[in-house]
Amino acid sequence: MTFVVAFSVRPRRGSGFRQPGGERGLGFWWQDGNMAMGPLKSEALREYKQRAKKRIQLIRALWQLAETCGEEAVEKALEAFKSAVEEVKS
Numbered sequence: 402m403t404f405v406v407a408f409s410v411r412p413r414r415g416s417g418f419r420q421p422g423g424e425r426g427l428g429f430w431w432q433d434g435n436m437a438m439g440p441l442k443s444e445a446l447r448e449y450k451q452r453a454k455k456r457i458q459l460i461r462a463l464w465q466l467a468e469t470c471g472e473e474a475v476e477k478a479l480e481a482f483k484s485a486v487e488e489v490k491s
Contacts, residue, residue, distance in 0.1 A: 427439070428441040463475065
C-alpha cells in the first residue's frame with residue numbers, strides 16, 4: 402500500500418524559491434515500512450495534482466447523481482460496485 406501526502410509551497414512573487422534539481426513542495430510516503438519525507442520532484446507533484454483534480458471531478462459527479470437519483474440509490478449502487486470489485490479480486 403502506498404500512502405502519499407503532498408503539498409506545494411507557494412512562494413511570494415519574486416522570491417525565486419526553488420529547491421535544487423527542480424524540486425518543489427514536500428512529500429511524505431511509506432518506504433520500507435517507515436515514514437519518509439523529502440522534496441517532491443516536479444513530475445511527482447504534477448502527477449499528484451492530476452490525481453487530485455480527477456478525484457474532485459468524481460466527487461462532483463457522485464454529488465450530482467445523489468441530487469438526481471437520491472442518496473439511497475447511489476449508496477446501493479456503490480455497494481453493488483464494491484461487492485463486484487471484491488469478487489473480481491478474489
